[in-house]
Structures are given as structure tokens and as C-alpha cells.
Amino acid sequence: MVDIPFDTVAGIPPAEVGEVELYHPKSWWTRYVFSQDAKVIAIQYSITALSIGMVALVLSWLMRLQLGFPGTFSFIDPNQYLQFITMHGMIMVIYLLTALFLGGFGNYLIPLMVGARDMVFPYVNMLSYWVYLLAVVVLVSTFFVPGGPTGAGWTLYPPQAILSGTPGQDWGIVLMLASLILFIIGFTMGGLNYVVTVLQARTRGMTLMRLPLTVWGIFTATVMALLAFPALFVASVMLLLDRLLGTSFFMPTLVEMGQLTKYGGGSPILFQHLFWFFGHPEVYIVALPAFGIISDLISVHARKNIFGYRMMVWAIVAIGALSFVVWAHHMYVSGMNPYFGFFFATTTLIIAIPTAIKVYNWVLTLWRGDIHLTVPMLFALAFIVTFVNGGLTGLFLGNVVVDVPLSDTMFVVAHFHMVMGIAPIMAVFGGIYHWYPKVTGRMLDEALGRFHFWVSFLGAYAIFFPMHYLGLLGMPRRYHDIGETAFVPASAHDLNAFMSVAALIVGFAQLVFLFNLIWSLFKGKEAGDNPWGAASLEWQTPETPPGHGNWGKELPIVYRWAYDYSVPGASRDFVPQNEPPAGLSAQGAHA
Amino acid sequence: MAVALLLLLVAVASVLFHVFSPWWWTPIASNWSYIDHTITLTFWITGAVFFAIVAFMAYCVFRFRHTQGRQAAYEPENKRLEWWLSVGTGIGVAAMLAPGLVVWHQFVTVPADATEVEVVGQQWLWSYRLPGKDGRLGTSNARNISSENPLGLNRDDPAGQDDIVIENDDLHLPVGKPVKVLLRSIDVLHDFYVPEFRAKMDMIPGSVTYYWFTPTRTGTFEVLCAELCGAAHAQMRSKVIVEEEKEYHAWLEKQRTFAELSGQRNTTKAAYKAEGE
Numbered sequence: 001m002v003d004i005p006f007d008t009v010a011g012i013p014p015a016e017v018g019e020v021e022l023y024h025p026k027s028w029w030t031r032y033v034f035s036q037d038a039k040v041i042a043i044q045y046s047i048t049a050l051s052i053g054m055v056a057l058v059l060s061w062l063m064r065l066q067l068g069f070p071g072t073f074s075f076i077d078p079n080q081y082l083q084f085i086t087m088h089g090m091i092m093v094i095y096l097l098t099a100l101f102l103g104g105f106g107n108y109l110i111p112l113m114v115g116a117r118d119m120v121f122p123y124v125n126m127l128s129y130w131v132y133l134l135a136v137v138v139l140v141s142t143f144f145v146p147g148g149p150t151g152a153g154w155t156l157y158p159p160q161a162i163l164s165g166t167p168g169q170d171w172g173i174v175l176m177l178a179s180l181i182l183f184i185i186g187f188t189m190g191g192l193n194y195v196v197t198v199l200q201a202r203t204r205g206m207t208l209m210r211l212p213l214t215v216w217g218i219f220t221a222t223v224m225a226l227l228a229f230p231a232l233f234v235a236s237v238m239l240l241l242d243r244l245l246g247t248s249f250f251m252p253t254l255v256e257m258g259q260l261t262k263y264g265g266g267s268p269i270l271f272q273h274l275f276w277f278f279g280h281p282e283v284y285i286v287a288l289p290a291f292g293i294i295s296d297l298i299s300v301h302a303r304k305n306i307f308g309y310r311m312m313v314w315a316i317v318a319i320g321a322l323s324f325v326v327w328a329h330h331m332y333v334s335g336m337n338p339y340f341g342f343f344f345a346t347t348t349l350i351i352a353i354p355t356a357i358k359v360y361n362w363v364l365t366l367w368r369g370d371i372h373l374t375v376p377m378l379f380a381l382a383f384i385v386t387f388v389n390g391g392l393t394g395l396f397l398g399n400v401v402v403d404v405p406l407s408d409t410m411f412v413v414a415h416f417h418m419v420m421g422i423a424p425i426m427a428v429f430g431g432i433y434h435w436y437p438k439v440t441g442r443m444l445d446e447a448l449g450r451f452h453f454w455v456s457f458l459g460a461y462a463i464f465f466p467m468h469y470l471g472l473l474g475m476p477r478r479y480h481d482i483g484e485t486a487f488v489p490a491s492a493h494d495l496n497a498f499m500s501v502a503a504l505i506v507g508f509a510q511l512v513f514l515f516n517l518i519w520s521l522f523k524g525k526e527a528g529d530n531p532w533g534a535a536s537l538e539w540q541t542p543e544t545p546p547g548h549g550n551w552g553k554e555l556p557i558v559y560r561w562a563y564d565y566s567v568p569g570a571s572r573d574f575v576p577q578n579e580p581p582a583g584l585s586a587q588g589a590h591a
Numbered sequence: 592m593a594v595a596l597l598l599l600l601v602a603v604a605s606v607l608f609h610v611f612s613p614w615w616w617t618p619i620a621s622n623w624s625y626i627d628h629t630i631t632l633t634f635w636i637t638g639a640v641f642f643a644i645v646a647f648m649a650y651c652v653f654r655f656r657h658t659q660g661r662q663a664a665y666e667p668e669n670k671r672l673e674w675w676l677s678v679g680t681g682i683g684v685a686a687m688l689a690p691g692l693v694v695w696h697q698f699v700t701v702p703a704d705a706t707e708v709e710v711v712g713q714q715w716l717w718s719y720r721l722p723g724k725d726g727r728l729g730t731s732n733a734r735n736i737s738s739e740n741p742l743g744l745n746r747d748d749p750a751g752q753d754d755i756v757i758e759n760d761d762l763h764l765p766v767g768k769p770v771k772v773l774l775r776s777i778d779v780l781h782d783f784y785v786p787e788f789r790a791k792m793d794m795i796p797g798s799v800t801y802y803w804f805t806p807t808r809t810g811t812f813e814v815l816c817a818e819l820c821g822a823a824h825a826q827m828r829s830k831v832i833v834e835e836e837k838e839y840h841a842w843l844e845k846q847r848t849f850a851e852l853s854g855q856r857n858t859t860k861a862a863y864k865a866e867g868e
Contacts, residue, residue, distance in 0.1 A: 079822050153819045159796060160779035165714045165821030252797025253733040255777045257714070260734060268780060268795050302655075304663035308673050333782065333817075335774070335793045335800035338699040342692055349688045356680040357673065363644060364672075366651035368664035373594050373656060381594070381648060385601060388644050392637035395684070399691035401698055402629050405616070405789040408782060408817035458597075465605060469614035474786030476817050479825040486813050487617045487786055495614065566663035573662065 024548055036122035037548050038107045041129050043439065045103030048129075049096050052136050054514075056091035059084045061507055068500025070481040079167040081480035082151030086168075087142075089154030090176070093282065094183060095136055097424055101289035102187070102225065103132060105431060106194050106218045108439065112538035113215045115203025115556050115578075117549045119193040128193070131186030138179040145171035153478060155279070158250040158271050162243040164257060174243060177236045184229045184236075194222045203537075205558035209313065210577070212536045212562040213306060216313050217292020220320040221285045227324070228281035235274035242266070272334055276327040283420050284323045287387075288316055290427035291358055294383050296562075297430050298362055300534045301377035302369030303573050305563035308361040315354040322351045332403045341400035348398035352391070359388055370566065370573070374532070375449035379430030382457040383423050389461075390419025393468060408478075411471025414464045422460045429456070429513070436517075437531050441544050442524030448516040452509055459506035463499045470495065535574045536562040595653035602645035606638065620787035620812060620833065622769075622805040625694045627789070633687050640683070698790070701803040705769040708762070711742050712774070712781030712794045714821055717814060717829035718742055719762045723753025723848055733777050733796065743777060744849055752850040755843070761830040762814075765839040769805040782818035785831055793818050806833040 025031035035041060063084045066076045076084075107125070111118050119125045142149035150168035152161035160166045161173055168176075198211070198219045211219075238249040242263075250271040251263035299306040306312060328336060328344045362384055371377065393415040397403045406412065429452070436444050471477075474487055482488055530539040542552040556578035564575035619627060655661070707728055709720040720742060722728050729744055729751015736743040741758055744751045764770060774783055776794040784791040787810075792802045816827040834842070 078825065082819075082822065082824075151822070157780055157819070160819065160821050163779060163821070165779065165823075167822060252795075254779075254796040255713070255733060255736050257778075258736075258738075260736065267797070269798075302663060303657075305665065305667055307666065308668045310668065311673050333792050335795045335798060338695075341695050341699070345688065345691060345695070349684045352684050353677060353680050357677055359644060360673070360676045363648050363651065364669075366648060366655065368666070369651070369655050370661045370663040371652055371656045373652070378594065381598065381652070384648060385598065385645055388641055389605075392641055395637055395687060396630065396633050399629070399633065399687055401626055401691050401695040402633060404698070404791060405623075405626055405630075405786070407791070408784070458601075461601060466608065466612075466614075469608075469612050472616050473614045474617055476784065476815055478819045481825055483825065485815070486811075489613070491613055563667075566665055568665055 034126060036118070036126045038111050038119045038122070038125060039439075039546065039550075041125055042104050042107035042109075044129050045099055045107060045132065048133055048136055049100040049104060050514075052091055052140070053096040053100075054510075055140070056088045056096060057507055057510060059088040059091075061504060063088065064500040064503040066480055068497040068503075070483075076480075078480045079151055080148070082153070082478070083149045083167055083172070085478060086151050086154055086156075087139075087149050091139070092421065093154065093286070094180070095139060097286045097420075097428075098187070098225070098282070099132060099183075100428060101286060101424070102194065102218060102222055103129065103190055105214070105289060105293065105435075106222065107190070108435070109214055109538060110194055110197055110218060111201070112438075112541065112546065112550055113212050113536055113562075114198060114201060115206050115537050115551070115558060116197055116201035117551065117555070120196045120201050121193050124189045125193050128186050128190035131182055131189065135179045135182035135186060138175055138182060142168065142172045142175045142179075145175065147171055150176045155272075155275060156239065157275075158239060158242065158268050159252075159254055159263075162239065162251075174240065177240045177243075180236045181233060181240075184233045187225060187229060191222045191226045194218065195226065203555045203558060206537075206577075209310065210558060210561045212292070213295035213309070213312055213316070214289070214292035216316050217288040217290070217295075220316050221288040224281045224288070224320050224323065225285045228278045228285065230278075231274045232278035235271055235278070238274075239271065269331075269334060269336055272331050272336075273328070276330045277324075279330060280327040281320075281323045283416075284319055286420050286424050288320065290383065290387075290424040291316060293427045293431045293434075294362065294380050295358075295365075296536065297376045297380040297434055298365050299563050299565060300434070300532050301374050301380070302366055302371045303533075303565045304365055304369040305561075305565055306361065307364040307367075308357075309561065309563060311357055312361055315357045318354040319351060322347060322354070326351060326398075329398050329400070329403070332400050333407045345398060345400040349395065352395060352398075355391055359384065359391070374433075375444070375446060375453055376430045376434035376532075378450070378453045378457075379426045379433065382453070383426040383430065386418050386426060386457075386461065387423035389465070390415055390417075390423055394419060405474075406471055408476055409471035410475045410477055411468050413477045414467035414471060417464045417467075422464060426457070429453070432517075434532070435538075436520070437527030437544070438538060438541075439545055440521055440524070441527055442520050443527050443531060444520045444524060445516050448512055448519075452513045452516065455509035455512075456506055459502050459509065462502045463506065466495055467499060533572070533574050535564050535576050537577050540576050540578050592653065592656075595649045595656070598645055598649035598652060602642050602649070606642060609634070609638065617786045619789060620785075620806060620808050620810060621789055622807055623698075623789040625697065629687075629690050629694055632690060636683055636687055698802070701771050701801070702769050705771040705803050707771050707773055708764070709773045709775060710762075710783045710794070712776040712783065712816065712820070712827075713741075713778050715816070715823040715827040716759045717762075717783075717827070718759055719757040720744075720849075721755040721757070721843070721846070723755060725750060725753060728773070729754050729849070731775070736777060739853055744853075746853065752848065754849045755846045756849050756852055757846060759829075761832055763832045763834060763839055763842045764806050765836045766806050766809050766833050768836075769803060771801055771803045774800045774802075779820050780818045781816050781820050781827070784815045784817035785812045786815075787812045788831075791817055806831075809833050809835060 147170040150172035241247040248263045248266035251266040253264040326348045329348045711718045727750045729748040774794040776796045781794045812831045814829040
């Protein structure tokens with residue numbers, strides 16, 4: 001289908017730089033710590049992101065304890081509750097998911113999947129990680145400064161974010177903004193690398209339309225992030241100036257605790273526009289890599305080519321482009337000109353079409369497949385269920401007038417957790433179970449994996465599916481305690497308690513996963529080079545785990561797309577991308 | 592087999608939960624039942640799609656799970672099927688969007704006979720202002736705020752003298768009369784939220800935002816703040832009491848005007864002006 005003729009490959013002269021000893025690490029420090037190998041950087045990114053993710057997990061326990069059993073835990077006061085939700089949200093969206101998908105999966109998979117030796121700028125790539133680590137350290141430090149971390153909500157809306165009615169006004173908000181600025185600097189260094197590597201360092205024969213969808217997802221997400229993060233960057237700088245130097249970018253004339261402030265003339269709405277111009281693409285920065293990973297998991301484990309590859313690629317690109325013109329659907333009730341609602345509701349619902357195409361193509365890939373219910377496949381199935389669920393509730397919130405009663409309620413919380421919390425995390429887990437054998441040479445334990453899967457999937461669904469109905473009832477978000485409220489029946493409190501218990505159980509299942517990660521490193525079953533029988537390039541490396549430079553002496557040559565599974569007449573049920581077609585030997589291609 | 596069953600169970604349980612859930616929207620008390628209808632329509636369309644997709648997955652897992660000797664089909668794409676699915680999705684989306692936009696048009700079009708009512712948010716209480724006999728609200732400015740003038744009204748604006756100021760107390764509204772709610776904040780973002788009215792809008796310091804609705808039944812409704820506004824966000828409460836016209840006027844008579852609240856000089860001025868008319 002999308003194959004180019006073989007002689008086209010043969011006609012391209014090799015543009016490869018030979019192996020040079022100079023590039024290889026010379027010491028333990030440069031091999032494992034200040035490494036310039038994208039695979040090591042990927043592991044560093046992943047471990048850091050998962051570690052800070054554990055902090056976010058504990059915070060989610062604390063807030064679920066408060067919501068499920070208000071007044072029971074004296075160590076949680078309203079201020080702390082706000083600090084917990086703020087830090088939980090910020091960590092999960094930016095420091096865990098963005099960093100893990102792009103810095104973790106991106107670094108590991110891009111060079112291997114496109115057939116490159118490494119990222120094109122290895123030194124910048126290394127710096128990217130260390131700046132990210134610094135951003136994480138600054139973020140964590142806010143837990144220990146006077147006043148604690150900011151409790152402004154992860155959206156950090158001014159004026160309250162920098163005024164005294166909000167916890168963390170002294171240090172928390174300043175360090176939070178500083179950490180975001182650092183994160184964006186670090187990300188930009190990594191992001192430029194990913195984009196240039198995909199565009200410039202693909203091996204011979206690896207046309208854009210032969211790339212695995214994982215690379216398409218990460219690539220498009222990175223381009224989007226490079227365009228979207230600057231909006232957050234300037235918003236953070238401006239807010240920092242408002243806080244520290246008394247400028248009034250976002251601050252109109254206002255009163256703080258009864259006292260007139262010196263601020264005047266700024267616009268709080270401006271911040272929201274800047275924030276969501278970043279924030280909406282951010283949703284897809286997290287979703288697109290997940291889309292790509294899921295496409296590959298389903299194809300490999302159903303032993304069938306991904307259905308409608310070209311449509312899948314164009315859907316990713318269309319979603320990426322459209323996601324820059326929908327941001328104000330987060331602001332329908334913000335007080336912006338209400339006539340904007342017509343435009344943004346229309347663009348938002350249009351984005352449902354390419355997204356739906358992706359879902360159809362995933363389930364049509366299952367159709368007439370040879371479905372192996374491995375742990376990665378289970379997570380892929382769970383991804384589809386949770387993503388479809390969360391995507392469909394997005395049609396409620398995107399349709400401007402329906403959003404009016406539902407915005408700022410638990411319905412929103414349930415929606416975004418389902419669609420950009422649970423679903424991408426299912427993709428993260430699926431991806432880890434799938435590629436762990438390549439990274440470590442050993443399989444993750446299957447039984448622990450299945451346990452981890454069922455508790456996480458069913459448990460998370462039990463938390464967030466009923467939560468929509470609390471929002472429908474009218475229960476607002478960011479309330480540490482709904483208290484005595486006329487329209488809230490006693491049964492709603494029982495439901496909250498149920499969700500909290502489910503959250504604790506799901507949280508503990510993640511400890512099983514962590515145990516599995518460590519235990520399997522030493523005791524896991526030997527994986528071999530290609531345990532799943534996958535066709536894409538990363539499974540065709542000469543060594544597992546791949547050494548520095550990935551490919552040994554010679555780069556692979558690609559002859560086909562990444563999805564040649566169950567090809568009629570082939571000897572195996574997959575044909576690796578670098579396997580020459582019958583009648584053409586690998587040597588022949590060089591001639 | 593177990594996986595297929597569990598997937599099906601998730602789909603079925605979700606539908607059953609929806610049908611039997613005791614947690615549902617509050618009985619409506621405004622004219623925005625159109626919004627409820629649009630939500631119901633959206634539930635039908637999205638519910639059908641969700642069930643169909645998950646049930647289809649469950650069937651695939653059941654029917655095509657790996658057994659010895661099975662080989663998957665090789666079918667890279669099927670243009671016709673993909674186009675049909677895209678067009679079908681487009682129709683479903685349009686079926687939700689079109690009524691949504693029609694209702695939104697109503698939502699942003701304030702009827703000419705709507706009475707203006709001002710709601711002022713501050714950390715962490717609600718105040719209200721009703722136009723006096725002149726039917727107009729006076730101007731305000733955050734710079735005027737003081738303990739005697741908590742809403743920051745302009746003392747020099749004659750239109751504001753007879754405005755009725757309700758500081759940190761309940762708001763009363765007559766049933767069946769359209770209201771344009773003008774929203775103002777003097778410190779941070781707030782959001783005037785009464786679940787039974789379905790409408791809500793943020794309040795922004797430095798701007799006046801608005802929405803309109805018509806209360807359709809009498810009763811006492813709880814006001815919550817729906818936009819995070821700091822430590823006591825959850826305690827920022829008030830009440831709206833919707834009552835018959837007669838009772839409303841009886842309540843209105845007892846309220847005090849801005850002039851009465853802000854001292855002798857203004858009262859005489861207002862009285863003089865009233866006599867002059």
C-alpha cells in the first residue's frame with residue numbers, strides 16, 4: 001500500500017557517519033549519570049517522572065480521604081486540601097505525563113524506531129534532563145518552604161494565585177512559576193531534538209509514511225508542545241512579575257482583604273487565554289503519544305496491521321492542528337465575550353470527528369485479528385474504554401450551553417481524569433509492559449501484571465464513572481467539604497466514601513507495579529530480542545538492551561511499513577521492517 | 592472469555608448505573624429546561640456510541656481471541672467504511688451541536704424587559720444590589736470601597752442613591768420575572784452558582800459579566816461559589832429566595848438604600864431630588 005519501490009531505497013546513497021570511538025562514554029559517570037545516550041536519558045526521565053508521580057499519588061490519597069470522610073482527619077485543613085489538589089494536578093499533567101511520554105518514551109523509542117543511532121543533539125538532550133530534574137527539585141522544595149506550596153489550583157488563575165487569601169502566597173507560587181519556567185526550558189531542548197531527529201535522522205527507506213504511529217504521536221505532540229509551551233512561559237513570567245515587582249499584567253484595581261491594592265489596569269482573563277492556549281494543546285500533548293502507543297500495542301498483540309494507517313496519521317495531524325483553535329472552551333463561563341462560544345463550540349465538536357476515526361480504527365484492528373490477551377493488550381483495551389468514555393463526556397463540556405451547568409463541577413473532574421488521567425496512564429502502563437523487555441532484557445511478571453491491570457482498570461473506572469453524576473447533581477469541584485448543602489442528599493456522601501475506598505485500593509495496586517518493575521529487573525524471565533514478534537525496528541536491534549549507537553556496525557535499511565502482520569503467504573505472522581523482500585538480499589540493497 | 596465478559600459488564604453496568612442512579616440534576620427552577628433537554632439528547636447519542644463501541648470490542652475479544660492456528664486477516668484499509676464512519680460521526684456531532692448553539696443563542700440574548708440585579712462577590716461573602724425607583728443601577732468603582740461603602744458605589748452618581756444594597760444577606764426575587772444578573776467582584780474570581788437555575792458565570796474584578804434567567808418556581812435556593820477563590824471557597828454561601836410578587840414587595844420595602852446606608856448628606860440630597868421630581 002504505502003510502500004515505495006525497493007529500487008528507490010537502493011538508489012539512495014548511505015548518508016551515515018561511521019562509528020567513531022570518540023562518541024562513546026569513557027567513564028561510569030558519563031555512561032550512567034551524565035549520559036548522552038538517549039536510552040539512558042529516557043530511563044532517567046522515566047524514573048524521575050514516576051517518582052514525582054508517586055508524590056502525586058499520595059496527594060490523591062490525602063484528598064480522597066478528605067472528600068470521602070470530611071472532618072475525620074484533623075491533619076487536613078482547607079488550605080492543605082487546596083495545596084494537595086494544586087500539586088496533584090500540576091505534577092500529573094506536566095511533571096509526570098508530559099515528561100514521561102516525551103522525555104521517557106520519546107527518548108527511548110524515537111531513535112530506535114526511526115533507525116537512528118541517537119538523538120541528533122545528544123549533549124542538549126542530556127541538558128534537557130538535568131534542567132527537568134532541577135524543575136522537579138524546585139517543585140518539591142515548595143513542600144518545605146514557609147507557607148507551603150501554592151493552593152491556587154493547577155490553573156493558577158490570578159488574581160487569587162498571588163493574593164493573600166490563597167495558601168502558598170509567599171513562596172509557593174513564586175517557586176511554582178520558577179519551576180514551570182525551568183520545565184519549559186528543559187522541554188524545549190528535548191523537544192527540538194525529537195523533532196529534528198524524526199525529520200533528519202531516519203534511516204534509509206524509513207519514509208514518513210512508514211513510521212510507526214508511536215513516532216507520529218510523539219512527533220506531533222512535540223511540535224505542538226513547542227508551539228504551546230511558550231504561551232505558558234510568558235504567562236508564568238508575567239505572573240511572576242505581578243507577584244514580585246508589582247506589575248499589573250493580570251491585575252485590575254482590586255481589594256485584598258478589605259485593603260485597596262496598588263494594582264490596576266490588568267486583565268485576569270488575559271492569563272486564562274494564555275494558560276489555555278497552552279492548556280488545551282497540552283491535553284493532546286498527553287493524548288497523541290498515547291494514541292500512537294495504543295495503535296502499536298493493538299496491532300502487535302492482535303497480530304494484525306493497524307487498520308487505516310494513512311487515516312490514522314492524518315487524524316493525528318488534524319487533531320494537532322485543530323487543538324490550537326479550541327482553547328476557549330475551557331472559558332465558556334469565564335466572563336469572556338459570550339459570542340465566542342459559538343466559534344469554540346463548533347471547533348471543539350469538529351475535533352470529535354478525527355478522534356472518533358482513531359477509535360473506530362483501533363476497534364476495527366481487533367476485528368478478524370488474532371488477539372493475544374497479553375498485559376499490554378489488556379491495557380490497550382482499557383485505554384479504549386476509558387478514552388471513549390472520557391471523550392464522549394467531552395462532547396457535553398464542549399457544547400457551550402451544556403457546559404454552563406456542568407462547568408466547575410465534579411463532572412469536569414470526572415471527565416478530565418477519565419480522558420487525560422486514566423486513559424493516558426493505561427497507555428503508559430501498556431507501553432511499559434510492552435517495551436520493558438527491550439529496555440531491560442527481561443519480561444515483567446505476567447501474574448502481577450494481570451493483578452495490577454484489573455485492579456487499576458476496574459478500580460479507576462469505579463472512581464471516576466460515578467463521579468460524573470455528582471457533578472450532574474451540582475456538586476462543585478475544589479471544595480474540601482461540601483458540608484450542609486440543601487440539594488446534596490446523604491447518599492452522595494456515601495458515594496464519595498465509596499470512591500475514596502476505591503482510590504486507596506487502586507493506589508496500593510501501583511505499589512505492586514513498582515515491585516514488579518524492580519523484581520523483574522533481576523528475576524524476570526529472559527526476554528530475548530523480540531518476545532512479542534513485533535515488526536517495528538526497535539525490536540530488530542543486534543543486542544537487547546540495545547548498546548550505545550543502537551545498531552552495531554551498520555544502520556538497518558527499511559523496506560516496508562511497521563505493520564506487516566499476518567501477511568498472506570509469509571513464513572511467520574510478522575515481517576520485520578528491515579527484512580528485504582523476497583528476491584532482494586540485504587546486500588543487494590546496498591549496490 | 593473472562594476479558595470479553597468483563598468488558599461487556601463495564602458497558603452494561605455503566606448503562607444500568609445511569610438508569611438507576613439516585614444522583615441526578617436538581618429539580619429545575621428557571622427557564623433553562625432547554626439546557627436539560629440538550630443534556631438528555633447528548634446522553635442518548637453518546638450513551639449509544641459508548642455501548643456500541645465497548646460491546647463491539649467485547650465481541651471481537653470473544654470471537655477473535657488467539658487460538659492455535661488462527662491467522663489474522665490482512666486488510667490495510669477500507670476507504671469506503673472509513674468514509675461512512677466519518678460521515679456518520681459528523682451527523683451525530685451536528686445533532687448535538689445544532690440544538691446546543693440554538694439554546695446558546697437564547698442564553699446570550701437578554702430579553703428587553705429583564706430587571707437588572709447586581710451580585711457582588713468578595714472573599715468570602717455575597718452582596719447584592721437592586722435598582723431603586725429609577726430602575727437604574729448607579730456606577731461603581733473598586734477605588735471607592737471602604738467600610739461604609741463596601742460595594743464601592745460612586746457617591747456622586749444620582750442613579751446610585753436609591754439603589755438597594757444587601758450586604759452579606761439573602762437575595763429575594765419575584766417569580767416569573769426575567770432577571771439580568773450583573774456580576775462583579777472586588778477582589779478575586781468568583782462564580783455565582785445556583786444549581787437549580789442551571790446558569791452560571793464567573794465574576795471578574797475590573798469587569799462586569801452577566802447572564803439572564805427567569806425564576807419559574809418559588810423556594811429557597813442555595814448559592815455557591817463555583818470558581819476557586821481561596822481558602823474559604825467552600826464556605827462562600829448565600830441564599831436566593833424566589834417568592835410571589837406580593838411577598839417580594841413586602842421584603843423590598845424593608846430594605847435600605849445606598850443613601851440611607853451611607854449617611855445624612857446623601858440622604859437629604861436624595862430626598863431633595865425625589866421631591867424635585
